[in-house]
Amino acid sequence: MVSPATVPVPDVPGAAPRCAVLDDYQGVALTMADWSPLAGAVDVRTLRTPLRTEDEVVAAIGDCEIVVAMRERTPFPASLLARLPRLRLLVTSGMRNAAIDLAAAARHGVTVCGTAGNGEPPVELTWALILGLARNVVTESTAMRAGDPWQSTVGADLHGRTLGLLGLGRIGSRAARVGLDVVAWSENLTAERAAEVGVRAAAGKEELLEAADFVSLHLVLGDRTRGLLGAPELRRMRPTGYLVNTSRAGLVDQDALVRALRENWIAGAGLDVYDREPLPADAALRTLPNVLALPHLGYVTRRNYEGYFREAVEDIAAYLAGEPVRRLG
Known part of the structure; x- marks a missing residue:
């Protein structure tokens, strides 16, 4: 047959x-x-x-x-x-x-x-994730629904903090139009281009990771960018820092990211993209308490x-x- x-x-x-x-x-x-x-x-x-x-x-x-x-x-x-x-x-x-x-x-x-x-929807979702992470939106909302004690977390401030943009193209440049101190890096980014958008150009990826309170990815996935952030790079981030990825999951080593979140190398991650979509039901990223995960809504x-x-x-x-x-x- x-x-x-x-x-x-x-x-x-x-x-x-x-x-x-x-x-x-x-x-x-x-x-x-x-x-x-x-x-x-x-x-x-x-x-x-x-x-x-x-x-x-x-x-x-x-x-x-x-x-x-x-x-x-x-x-x-x-x-x-x-x-x-x-x-x-x-x-x-x-x-x-x-x-x-x-x-x-x-x-x-x-x-x-x-x-x-349109480039605006992913930018808006990036900020939804940043704000959701900073103010522990999922934790507090879940507690409210469950009738748990009133106010269980202390949020992070955005005022005076540094936003690090890995990528300053069509979407990254829109994300830069905020009231934070913004530093950006990509392989081809020049100081002149950064100045046009009103941000500082980091001397290297490592400098950006060490300086930023929030690191947001806005790069095209390709041979040069695949696995851009692995365990060594994630360890360079601040333990109080957050990673936001609304671009492509392949930019980040997913195993290293799960380990970084489990072992608290970083404070948390806001994610809208995954190496397998829909994300499997048993995936760790669905259940880690310091992850704000959305089902790839950036363009929706x-x-x-x-x-x-x-x-x-x-x-x-x-x-x-x-x-x-x-x-x-």
């Missing part, structure tokens, strides 16, 4: 191309944009639950010519693209998606398009979603007209 994941789906003459919208966790994809321009021209369906294996992906969307992906929730490596012979258009939210093998997509005749995004706002899906509809319409827009790669 042939596995459903490998059964070819026969073409149906005259049938509208099928489109799958992946990882619509909140079930809002079809309400965040006007999909009516595609009515009758495309058979659209949405999938709300994560597809955890390549077999699950092929079984779910193997009949689709068009796929709309949300960020990097579902990877499209070369091995998967080879198993999707019907796929011709892959639309991703944002104009960068490290989970799609663009070279393999090109080899298989798949056009990859992107959509615009109404304005972002409306922009993503509006431009996804435009990309699909352009593809059907023979002129894709916002092509990646």
Whole structure:
């Protein structure tokens, strides 16, 4: 018996191309944009639950010519693209998606398009995490719900403290517009660029880690930045310092981070990204008391979603007209 994941789906003459919208966790994809321009021209369906294996992906969307992906929730490596012979258009939210093998997509005749995004939502969530850590929001809220003693913690002040930014690009520079003393570092950051944003440039990563009360990551994950913070770097942070990561989990050695939190090398961490998503139920980061963990919400706002899906509809319409827009790669 042939596995459903490998059964070819026969073409149906005259049938509208099928489109799958992946990882619509909140079930809002079809309400965040006007999909009516595609009515009758495309058979659209949405999938709300994560597809955890390549077999699950092929079984779910193997009949689709068009796929709309949300960020990097579902990877499209070369091995998967080879198993999707019907796929011709892959639309991703944002104009960068490290989970799609663009070279393999090109080899298989798949056009990859992107959509615009906004830098403000991740910045706002970064500050939600910083404030939540500083004032022990989770601990105090949990105590309130449980009827535990009134006021069990003493919060950290932000006034007069130092914010360290690892990365001063589109998002990092927005996070710098605060009332704290801000110091920034990245491999290519110059003193001139830092001055433009109104922050100090650290002489090195180590100087920033030692100086900052809050360290926030705003870097693209790549060969040079993967594992940027390991055990030696985390030990350089202040024991009263907090680490905030709304960028990519791979920037930080996750085993070292768990150890740093368990052994109190640092005071705590605010996290929105993980090496496996959704985060496994038994993951230590779900239960450590000095972790404020969120389920990758940095880009999950109404304005972002409306922009993503509006431009996804435009990309699909352009593809059907023979002129894709916002092509990646």
